[in-house]
Amino acid sequence: MDKNPPKIRTAVCADERLQNLKNTFEAKYGESPLFFAYAPGRVNLIGEHIDYCGYSVLPMAIEQNILAAVSVNNSGTIMLSNTNPQYKDFSVSCSEAIVIDRENPMWHYYFLCGVKGIQEKFGITQLVGMSCVIDGTVPPSSGLSSSSALVCCAGLVTMEANQKSLSKTELAEICAKCERYIGTEGGGMDQSISFLAERGTAKLIEFQPLRATDVKLPDGAVFVISNCCVEMNKAATSDYNIRVVECRIATKMLARARRLDQSKLFRLADVQTELQASLRQMMTLVDEVLHPEPYSRDEICRELEITPEQFSTELLSPNTQHVTHFKLHQRAWHVYGEAERVLQFKSVCESQPAESIRLLGELMIHSHASCRDLYECSCYELDRLVDFCLKAGAVGSRLTGAGWGGCAVSMVPSEKVETFLQAVRKSYYLPRGLAMDKQSLFVSKPGGGAAILLEE
Ligand code: ADP
Ligand code: NG1
Numbered sequence: 001m002d003k004n005p006p007k008i009r010t011a012v013c014a015d016e017r018l019q020n021l022k023n024t025f026e027a028k029y030g031e032s033p034l035f036f037a038y039a040p041g042r043v044n045l046i047g048e049h050i051d052y053c054g055y056s057v058l059p060m061a062i063e064q065n066i067l068a069a070v071s072v073n074n075s076g077t078i079m080l081s082n083t084n085p086q087y088k089d090f091s092v093s094c095s096e097a098i099v100i101d102r103e104n105p106m107w108h109y110y111f112l113c114g115v116k117g118i119q120e121k122f123g124i125t126q127l128v129g130m131s132c133v134i135d136g137t138v139p140p141s142s143g144l145s146s147s148s149a150l151v152c153c154a155g156l157v158t159m160e161a162n163q164k165s166l167s168k169t170e171l172a173e174i175c176a177k178c179e180r181y182i183g184t185e186g187g188g189m190d191q192s193i194s195f196l197a198e199r200g201t202a203k204l205i206e207f208q209p210l211r212a213t214d215v216k217l218p219d220g221a222v223f224v225i226s227n228c229c230v231e232m233n234k235a236a237t238s239d240y241n242i243r244v245v246e247c248r249i250a251t252k253m254l255a256r257a258r259r260l261d262q263s264k265l266f267r268l269a270d271v272q273t274e275l276q277a278s279l280r281q282m283m284t285l286v287d288e289v290l291h292p293e294p295y296s297r298d299e300i301c302r303e304l305e306i307t308p309e310q311f312s313t314e315l316l317s318p319n320t321q322h323v324t325h326f327k328l329h330q331r332a333w334h335v336y337g338e339a340e341r342v343l344q345f346k347s348v349c350e351s352q353p354a355e356s357i358r359l360l361g362e363l364m365i366h367s368h369a370s371c372r373d374l375y376e377c378s379c380y381e382l383d384r385l386v387d388f389c390l391k392a393g394a395v396g397s398r399l400t401g402a403g404w405g406g407c408a409v410s411m412v413p414s415e416k417v418e419t420f421l422q423a424v425r426k427s428y429y430l431p432r433g434l435a436m437d438k439q440s441l442f443v444s445k446p447g448g449g450a451a452i453l454l455e456e
Contacts, residue, residue: 012455029131034072036067038068039066040065040448040449041065042194043062046367048375048398049334049402058204062225076095094129105182109182114156117177153450156450185244201215201446202214221360221395223412226440228405250331252304253289256304279340283336287333364396371399378403382406385408385428386408
């Protein structure tokens with residue numbers, strides 16, 4: 001396979017959105033931008049809530065992205081503005097330490113996460129001043145990774161403005177780490193696909209070491225994204241981190257039951273690696289060791305032989321200190337089952353049997369059921385939407401991204417797309433009076449990864 005990976009720097013192409021952004025930039029700062037940069041959102045086809053457990057996921061980039069126009073200035077200040085008036089102007093001195101307020105996850109803090117990531121990577125004491133205008137088309141808080149697209153775009157912009165150079169893999173790793181400053185203990189899928197995506201192909205993303213492998217999707221079907229229009233902001237709520245914590249505790253409980261050194265194991269994948277077991281065997285182990293009733297703090301402390309203080313400081317995160325009960329069996333069962341479905345999905349795409357589309361659809365349906373019933377990361381509207389998508393002709397449909405709202409991704413035979421879109425409009429959007437624009441119901445093809453655009 002002789003394939004040249006796309007370059008991170010490319011020439012600017014004339015484009016209406018870029019021109020509008022350039023005009024906004026000039027009106028705001030009285031000068032032209034030096035360069036543009038963008039980072040895409042993503043849709044995860046399968047593999048939900050398993051990246052932070054160490055398991056591979058299978059996303060593709062979408063066309064919607066975060067685009068920035070940037071110039072370097074001598075003001076010693078980072079100035080941020082946004083084409084969406086909902087996101088207010090912000091500026092910060094380059095000589096101040098970057099502080100990210102987790103209690104109040106405003107838009108500019110996501111940008112500052114990216115700045116901080118690059119600053120730390122290179123130990124930069126004085127960042128250059130930058131003037132930026134941001135324009136985003138990824139629907140926010142909808143499971144399509146608008147936040148990571150913003151963090152990745154900010155990381156890329158900061159690297160370029162400070163005349164540093166990094167590979168896409170390094171950028172992905174830095175941005176996965178620095179987005180956690182906002183408080184969400186994410187697993188790295190979003191930043192990885194935002195940088196490593198290539199037009200025309202979905203990717204299997206593996207972690208430690210980070211790798212992205214092409215996955216050829218079958219001909220004859222397309223992926224349609226539909227937004228249930230319930231927004232869920234991860235950083236402003238604790239649901240996401242509660243799941244991360246439950247998986248961490250389940251890891252320790254399984255490790256202890258098999259006499260492994262629990263202090264060294266943090267992710268469910270670590271236990272599997274130590275035991276050299278199959279995913280099926282791990283599910284049997286979950287059944288043997290964990291009970292389905294929620295665990296209290298006392299019970300966990302007793303089983304793990306740790307003090308309540310150790311429990312709070314070593315296992316919980318700042319925004320999960322209030323949680324009293326933890327569902328360990330359900331969460332671990334979902335993770336191992338979903339990890340297996342990712343491998344099956346990839347294997348069907350590789351071997352492309354006659355029944356590929358039906359098989360992939362079934363995996364998506366099982367994935368959604370597991371997210372809904374075991375991981376409890378769906379919501380009423382999203383479940384309704386998934387049901388309507390299946391009734392409208394999708395062979396598979398499931399929530400995508402963190403969940404608790406946001407988008408579903410459906411696999412639809414190509415010849416049924418038009419009737420599918422009509423039926424979903426009629427059954428979900430019209431009765432609820434919801435807008436049906438490019439943000440809420442659209443066909444998505446695998447898009448390319450983040451890039452810096454320079455004028456020739
Ligand atoms: P997602 O699932 O889309 O990543 P999150 O709730 O994690 O959702 O992040 C959404 C947050 O990202 C928004 O509340 C906002 O702070 C930021 N964000 C998203 N899109 C933009 C944008 N176009 N401009 C500025 N900030 C944005
Ligand atoms: P979104 O959908 O962007 O909120 C989140 C995490 C991912 C992954 C998915 C669930 C971040 C930045 N992203 O994605 O790492 O765990 O949920 O599969 O935390």
